[in-house]
Amino acid sequence: MSTIPHDAPAVIDARGLNKVFRDFWGRPKVRAVQDLTLEVRSGEVFGLLGPNGSGKSTTIKMLLGLLYPTSGELRVLGGSPRDAATRERLGYMPEESYLYKYLTAQETLEFYASLGGLRSRRRRQRVDEMIELVGLASARHRRVGEFSKGMARRVGFAQALIHDPDVLLLDEPTSGLDPIGCRQVKDLILDLARRGKTILVCSHYLADMQDVCDRVAILLDGRVCAQGPVRELVRQPDTWRITLEGVDDALRDRLVAYLQEQCGRPVAVEPAGRSLESLFVDVVTRQRAASPPP
Amino acid sequence: MNLPRLVAIVRLTLRDAVRSRVVVSLLAALLLVLVGLPLLVQSDGTPAGRLRIILEYALAAAIGLLSAATLWAGCATVAAELQDRRLFIVLAKPVHRWEIWLGKWLGIVVMDAAALAVTGLVVAALVAVIRPAGGADSQFEALLSARDTFHPDWAAAGLVRAVPAAAGDTRQFEPKSVALLPGHSLDFTFPVSATAPGGPMELRARLGSARPNRAPFASLWEFGPPGKPVSVVTSTNAPGLSMALAVPAAAWSPGGVHVRLTNPVGRDPATLVLGTGVGGVELLVPRDGFAVNLTRGLLVVFARLAFLAALGVTAGCLLSLPVAVFVSIFVLVLIASAGYVQTVAVTGMYYIPLESEAPELGWLDRVVLGVFRIMNVATAPLIRLEPVALLADGRRVAWAIVAEAGLLLGLAYSAVASLFGLWFFTRREVGRAGTE
Missing domain, CATH: 2.60.120 (Jelly Rolls)
Structure with missing residues (x-):
């Protein structure tokens, strides 16, 4: 996570955005987004959280120019997302891998690179880079239809990056990935953010969002219920977690007694541990290093 | 216009057709029709009779098959991609929607050109196989020669x-x-x-x-x-x-x-x-010779297929796949009924009256006749620009017909269909929950 200055320019600027889906007769059926105001600044990783049907995907589709706001103002990179020139600087990874199953991984990336406006030499170079980046070098000539869900997600991620966009819209980027893939994607998001890319992420995986996002907005029924920097939102006032190393049981008991006396209330104590994700990644990485796959 | 983008969409459309075995299935069906139908339909036993069967039935059936395949491919190429959401990623790229329309259309048109070339080669091969040696059958040779039609100068004969x-x-x-x-x-x-x-x-x-x-x-x-x-x-x-x-x-x-x-x-x-x-x-x-005439005839068919491809892609851009296919079938039936539509529009009668005198038309009849007359404006050129009857009768498909087909069907009709489709497609929202 990085610290984004408050005066950084707004890359995504939505004000009072509304989206109403109407039925065949033009009667309002669903109010998918209501009075949404968002500002995503340059170089920021911004998370859109919310349960199913909260309006996250609808918001992303409006940012891509696939859906049109019913009312409100929406600017992406200073222009309308319906303009092709705006989309030249946008990359999109959908929640499912909506890819052409009959194309190989390389053909898929070449196709999207062409749509991104890359010329032949740059296109070939970029395709090679992306295939390496997402770890599909050995499967580049296999058809996407034969891929596992995780591999297809990697192709989906690579196509979003293929034309080196300034803004990335990622819908559930870690969905379907194994823990190592998740870690790689999160590391990649952080790396891209360090390189100045602006990233808007939608996800159900709150731990993943907490790992990568600078700021988040929580949507419910199309409305923003909470918005702000992740650290501020999750912080509990006057509550601290202290991690101590090299402490035996006797010292721990004395410290707990002292803290309880000072605070005047019970103190929660539990053994420190690493996350299961961290353990999994370490074990698999070590195992693979010891016996690489044929 | 960004040419690499357009070429990428054309190549994708062709790859889709080839790898989803549409092309193989279509070529197999064409071969079956062109070779199988002359074996099934009984001729008068003469080489000329067999040639008529090839040109009048097998070639017409092959063109009908290509027309249906073109409309289907046109509908599916956009509607199916919207339905399974593959087009979302494409639309999120810096591509104009008209480039998608044009790329898809060109892809189908290229596929049609290849299928027509195969059709022409198969017909030419069949003709070569059944042709009597040394031009021994004058009727056969007459059918193979592209002939111009002349009518007497009745004014010079003093009859006008x-x-x-x-x-x-x-x-x-x-x-x-x-x-x-x-x-x-x-x-x-x-x-x-x-x-x-x-x-x-x-x-x-x-x-x-x-x-x-x-x-x-x-x-x-x-x-x-x-x-x-x-x-x-x-x-x-x-x-x-x-x-x-x-x-x-x-x-x-x-x-x-x-x-x-x-x-x-x-x-x-x-x-x-x-x-x-x-x-x-x-x-x-x-x-002219048969080869040149067949080529001209297939060019006229090509112009018609280009129009059908435009109709299909437009239907696919506007409608969901089942509805687009339904509309396309209706269009095919309308084209097949162009002769009947013209008869009704010209004679003013859409059924044969039982009475000896023409019955008085009610308001509903007038409305129906009005609809037929409007349809006839669109379908009449399809009758006039029909090369199969000319080829089967050994008549020349004039370059003027080829030019008219190219300009009217290949350009004007296709342009109207494309403008209509693009007007809606560029305004259409995609990604509405439950609509694709």
Whole structure:
């Protein structure tokens, strides 16, 4: 996570955005987004959280120019997302891998690179880079239809990056990935953010969002219920977690007694541990290093 | 326009067709129709009869198959991608929607061009296989020659004249038929003046008689300069049936092909009636070879397929896949019914009245007739620009027809369909929950 200055320019600027889906007769059926105001600044990783049907995907589709706001103002990179020139600087990874199953991984990336406006030499170079980046070098000539869900997600991620966009819209980027893939994607998001890319992420995986996002907005029924920097939102006032190393049981008991006396209330104590994700990644990485796959 | 983007979409459309086995299935079906149908349909046993079956039935069926496949591919290429959301990623790239429309259309048009080329090669191969050695069958060779159609110059024959109905009326009246009494002759000339014919010509005529029965009668035909005919033929025919007579190339002169029709005085003389309108009497003059004519015919078909592809892609851009397919089937039925639509639009009757007199039309009839007349405006060119009947009859598909098909169907009709489709497609929202 990085610290984004408050005066950084707004890359995504939505004000009072509304989206109403109407039925065949033009009667309002669903109010998918209501009075949404968002500002995503340059170089920021911004998370859109919310349960199913909260309006996250609808918001992303409006940012891509696939859906049109019913009312409100929406600017992406200073222009309308319906303009092709705006989309030249946008990359999109959908929640499912909506890819052409009959194309190989390389053909898929070449196709999207062409749509991104890359010329032949740059296109070939970029395709090679992306295939390496997402770890599909050995499967580049296999058809996407034969891929596992995780591999297809990697192709989906690579196509979003293929034309080196300034803004990335990622819908559930870690969905379907194994823990190592998740870690790689999160590391990649952080790396891209360090390189100045602006990233808007939608996800159900709150731990993943907490790992990568600078700021988040929580949507419910199309409305923003909470918005702000992740650290501020999750912080509990006057509550601290202290991690101590090299402490035996006797010292721990004395410290707990002292803290309880000072605070005047019970103190929660539990053994420190690493996350299961961290353990999994370490074990698999070590195992693979010891016996690489044929 | 960004050419690499367009080429990428065209290549994708072609890859889709090839890898989803659409092309293989289509080529297999074309081969089955072109080779199998002549084996199934019984001909008169002659090589010329078999050739007619190939050109009139097998080629027409192959074109029908291609038309249906083109409409289907057009609908599916956009509607299916919207339905399974593959197009979302494409639309999120810096691509104009008209580039998607154009790329998809061009992809299908390229596929059609390849399928038509295969169709042409298969037809040419079949013709080569059944062709009698050394041009021994004159009927077969006549069908293979691309022939221009000429009608007599009735004005020069003195049959078109002013019959004023009132003072100052200067209109010219052309008779619909000419009656020829026994012992009388009628001289007329076909204005074949451009170049000498490339081979034997064919005269087709439909003669009637003034007799109340259908007893056959004789007619005497002389071809060549007046007084020095190079060919004299006596023909005996039943009234009303079409006759075909071979006319030697030597009968031609720079002034045209002169014909003298005589009603001979026999034992049972009858007054002959010769129709002078379309289908009455005509001369077919060979101009080109079969290969060139087939190529021109397939170019006309290609223009039609380009229009159908535009219709399909437009339907796919506007409608969901099932609805787009339904609309496309309706369009195919409409095209297949173009002849009926024209008959209704021209005659003003959409059913055969039981009474001898035409019934009075109600308001509903007028509305239906109005709809037919509007449809006829769109479908009439499809009848006029139909090459199969010309090819099967050994008539030349003129370059003018090819040009008209290209301009009208390939460009104008396709442009109207594309503008209509693009107007909606560029305004259409995609990604509405439950709508794709």
